[in-house]
Amino acid sequence: MRYLVCLLVGLLVGALVATTAANILNRRDPYPKALMNVMKHELGMASAAADRLQCEEDRYAMSKLAMMAGDIEIAMPAGQKPDRVFKQYVENFRKAIYKAGDTPCPQRAEALIELKNACDDCHRDYR
Template sequence: MRYLVCLVVGVLAGAILAGMYANAMQRRNAWPRALMNVMQHELGAARSAARDGTCAMPSQRRPADHLRLVADDLDAALLPAGAKDRVLSQYIVDFRAAVAAWDAQGPCPRQAEALTTVANACEACHRDYR
């Protein structure tokens, strides 16, 4: 009976410690996940507006500005300080170029094409790093 109690206590202690470890590991990646969520939200909103034909509204500037701001933070969020990753850096440069090429004041079909390019830049990086 004593061994059974020790086994149950050990399993419970292991489960609690594993949960604490998993929680700590999730918090370590909070900033990159937050940036990706913001990018996904803003890109989705912009693509919806381009599809619906409401992209001529001034509200399309907000997603464009947010994506440009987030693009500036990608290096710091995804690479540790002082680290160099040639491939990831190239993906970030490609993403920045795609966002810069997007004219948020242009006609909807042009915006849809530019947003597809931005989405493709995201997907290219996700193929290698997700």
């Protein structure tokens, strides 16, 4: 019986320590995650508008994506400088945004797929 009580107390203390450690590790800067969530939302809005051939809504979402693309490097965690590969991914993303923005409305859905692929390339290495 004594061993069972000691085991239960040990499990309880271990769970409390693990929960505390997880909470401490999750208290990071929320800006990078928020920026990526908003960009994901805008890309979804642009894709939906392009599928419906509503070019004005699509153009509005694309302009917001282009504006937020300038903040990607700023959103890096404090004290970290983006490396060469990360900068290349960001540059590829910006090029894909401008290419999609210059594409005529009926073909914009295909250009937005390339933009999603540029997102996935970076997320594969840096998520």
